[in-house]
Amino acid sequence: MAHPDVDTVMTAIDQLLAGAMDEEQMPVAAETMRRLFNGSKACFTSIGPDPEDWVAYATNPDDALQEHFFGELAPEFAEMGMALRGIPLGEVYKDHQVLGVEPLRRSRIWQEWMQPQDMYGGMACRLAEKGQAFWFFDVQRGRSQDSFDDQDAALLRKLYPVLRRVVELRRHIGRVTIQRDEARGALDRLALGIAILDAEMRISYANEGADEILAEPDGPIGLRQGRLYARQPGDQRRLRQLIDGALRLSRDPLANHQASMILHGGDGGHSLSACIMPAAPSPALHRPHGLVMIALRRLETASDIVACTRQLFDLTDTEAKFASALASGLSLTEAAVAQGVRISTARTHLARIFQKTNTRQQSQLVSLLRSAALPLQPR
Template sequence: MSVPSIDTVIATVDSLLEGALDDARMPAAVEQLRQLFDGSKACHASLGPGLSPADAVSTNSDEAMQRRCYTDLSDEFLRFGDALRAVPVGTVYRDGDLFGLEALRASRGWREWMAPQDMYGGIGCRLGESRTRQWFFDVQRGQRQEPFGPSEVALLQRLTPLLRRVSMLSREVGQLRLQRDEARSALDMVTLAIILVERDGRVVYVNRSADDLLSGPDGLLSLRLSRLVARHPGDQRDLKRLLEGAFGARDEFGGQRSSLILRSDREETQSLSICVVPASPRRADRPSPERLLIALKPLGQVDEIAASSRQLFHLTDCEARIASALAGGLSLAQAAALQGVRISTARTHLARIFQKTDTRQQSQLVALLQGAVPPLRGPL
């Protein structure tokens, strides 16, 4: 093999680091490695129980052939992993030396998978392990190519620390993505609308409840060009001051206002409570927040209050409607008129509601019911 130029090696290194941070770029990185070693095939993979296509990135891949790794040939590859465990982490090995060339060529894995893909001799390096799984890089030469020599082994040995770091980064990034996805799923289950805003005003995340709230045609807030915008100019000025004050605060908002209520002028639209808090703890070198977490809650969620009061306090349908009307801000007379009953009947219902909820005053009842709306949505 001719000695690769320093530019070619650096380009391969850059590609590998990009692949560690972005799965979509890893196939191109592995292909550059194959070209660097003039190989017939290259693979960056992990081995362990429960093999799946996500465990390997290979060049020159035939999909039907690749599927065999994880189905009828999986036992062969798990045995390969057992043999690989004998190789110290960070060490370069030759396939023939590791398994014995005759034993390797007699194996089903070589006859049915390696030989059909022109894999007649390879070198690899063991990159690490975690519990029952381990990572390695392997590059092969074809039947009509010269076997790998000392210079290729030396080059792979020089690259092994980098490949180990790439594997570690890939695992760490994968774990972070998993945690991110789990956090998003959890936030989507919360009935409270949650929004994450950058210092420049861009909205970078909304949970499912916030998306539902902001996408309504008559809502008090909406998203325009990734910015949070209030429907009324006066509300927009108040919202802007609220966010600017929160971003400029250096210690617990420094006495700045951290909440706001947008009042609705339409019966079909609920008023909206807005609360802002820093999205992450302050640091000595960054006393003011870089991002804000905004919590939105429609006020007087009558339907949800009625449903939760029936479930939690065993109220009848009529009692639940009276209770939810009171929790929504109506007086007892207004609640009676809304339900089409006499005020005396509404008082009877209210007495039973007090008994079932263990409250004595309307203010106590309203506070209890408004806090009883379940904080989690149903299954997504």
């Protein structure tokens, strides 16, 4: 049987590296390896005692069989995996040499997984391990095909360093992806608009809160040709100054910088507060002028002062309701009437609220309560 030339092998390596950088390309990389070895099936698999260790990137994946693999057959695969742990990393082996032909053919893995996919003779090698879990690459040939020969084994041994690097990169990038998604999810839960801008005020990232604010047709801030802009000319000039100041601060931490401003709506009213600061540098982006982060917050009274004050200041339900009445504009006497208590009781409530909120005057308390909003988006 003819063996692949150098160009074919190099093309396979290119596809393997593409799979390392992009998980969606891993099945394509497995298919490339299947063709390289003229196999019936190829697969990159992680296996271990913990279900979180189980991963498989295979050629021609069958959804029903994949579900069977991660479901009823999982204990058998885990047990087989333990039998392979004694094989050194990079050593090429064949299924029947390790497991025995008859024991393998009697197993559920053979009868319910391998045989239905025409996997009659496998060649594999272990690629990497972490604790009890490990990755391996496996390529199979069908019932009507010749078995793998010494040249096939030699080629797989030569490819081992590349295959090992692929799974190490895939594992590392997978962790980074999870961390990125967790961070984005957390930012989307904030009742703040968070956006990252470059020096030209182009958006490179925006959380859900920022997307909502920027999409408001008559809001105080929006996008024009992909760049952030304030609708009021005076606000636009001030916003540009603050962004330039944040960029200077990223180059010189000792530079003076005023970080915040109020953005006005179409009617001239106060609609948004904006805080601008340097963003953490990202070596991968290679931006010579740096990035800035802008945090946008709507200026509005908290929608549920009772719930907010209970959680933020540890007020009792009665104290929170009394505080909410004061924040709505009622006088102490009016709040006492509304709550059905004597003025002396109202003064006792007010004294406890002052103590818990670290305020001393009713006007100070009302100002605090009107801005007391939990920084989370309602779900």
